[in-house]
Amino acid sequence: MPEPTGVIHDIGYQRYTGPRLGRRHVFGALYLHGLRTAFGLGRTAKAKIFPWLVVGIVTVTAAALTAVRTQIGQVLLTYAQFADAMSWLVIFFVAVVAPELVSRDLRSGVLPLYFSRPLPRGDYALAKLAALVTALWLLLGGPQLVMFLGAAFTTKTGMRGVWNELLDLLPGLLYAGLWAVVFASVGLLVASLTGKRAFAAGGIVAVFLMTTPIVGTLSIMPSRTVNELAGLASPSTLVQGVGAWALRDWLLTGEQSAGVSVGRFGPVYAAAALLLVAGSIVLLLARYRKVATR
């Protein structure tokens, strides 16, 4: 038997002289980490169940809609209407993912480990927000893409048909983006207030769902102005209101009238949505200026 030739040397501690990446890269790394966390990637199997359940439901729905459309030749839901129809699932997705992104870090006390590194506090919050926005947009945009592909491959008018379909898809993706930005900024702000995930999830559902009865009550008041402004009271109807104003042609089809009639207050809805997002981000940043300083 030959003598062992390999010897293990303890080379001791090695100093690091290689590159240290800047703020943009660190932000990117945290963003990607957040996006993976949102879908439970790199996490336990338990963390994957819910996100992928929701992804499965929306994708199957999109596939079913596409199948029906190719069979009976009728568009049941436009791309933008699809986003509206999925709003409940979006809310539940936010309620699960937003606490996963921020409440968990608050709970485990890991924030001092982040904030003792060069990364500014605001970057932490914004990277998490960007990750949630992207996750929501993918959640709605992915199935829209499925619908588009289904329609594009079965179109009877050749390239023109595909082009027309694409012109329908783009506003749909834009509308999905609006859903994503509004729901992510409000949801993340609520989740950042508590380290208990169950409380955070409950709070998010409450903010999004408990406000709908208010809209319902306001929309049956005798005043038409009140009716038309009623949608402002809840994030879901606010987004639908903006959609009804800006994407009228894509959202309102023939016999179906939209759930929200905004009358001439469309710009008010747009301004309110903008204010809601901006306000949520300002509060989120303020929250992270204070949190875990002691």
Next chain:
Amino acid sequence: MTLIATESLTKTYGGRVTALADLTVAVEPGIIGLVGANGAGKSTLIKILLGLLAPTSGRVRVLGLDPTTDPAAVRARVGYMPEHDALPPDLSAAELVTHLARMSGLPRTVARERASEALRHVGLYEERYRPVGGYSTGMKQRVKLAQALVHDPDLLLLDEPTNGLDPAGRDAMLALVHRIGTEFGISVLVCSHLLGEVERICDTLVAIDGGRLLRADHIAAMTSATDVLAVEVSEGTDDLAARLAALDLPVRREGRLLLVPLADDGTYDLILGAVAELDLPLHRLDQRRHRVAELFATREPSNA
């Protein structure tokens, strides 16, 4: 180069609670022990050094940089181990330390390599792939130390690294800190409320109390000046004390013992001479290396 320098550093919370009061101290690279009772202002000082808290007044420099104006530059070169639990239970140590290495700006592959290196240096091998939630307190402390070490800082700030550890765990952690300070070439500020612990490993000792500096000096300077001889005789202790006092030796009674500061070898001769002249039965005469704790214990009342 001065490692850490503060000048009239003051921090008050809400204008009422004073955490640091007019603290001026400068320390050289090495292992620095920061001791003080709970609430003495140790954690506040560490957070100011990291730029996490802004001082109410006064100036501070870490590695020649000002953490109040350029916190990112300071934090890039400093590693911080917090006192409290700071680990998400469902991640493995390898994942967590790799992620935090990336947060310090290391490229992806380097982050993974250095994470396993750092975990190996603190003594975590195969268990690093298991979720942190199942770790013992000692292992968790090691993970916290590894994440502070992973980006190769020039200075480590360790807030109570031996907290919650059993005596064996304390010894292992202190040995590890000592190794980092001596073999790795990284300066360490280790903070503790247990003086006996840090004095074993550090070169410099900074003692604070109620946010004020008690003393900052090399540990050698503190202990050498305080070596004493303990004399015990079976009878005639009072006579011997009077005799030694007459010889201009500052004698102190401690129970059945007489404590005499050791100036040089001549002190031995004086004591032995006195014992022989009085013809007393000498029970014991030995040199006692004064613990720094006693130094403070005898100093504080006289200062107050």
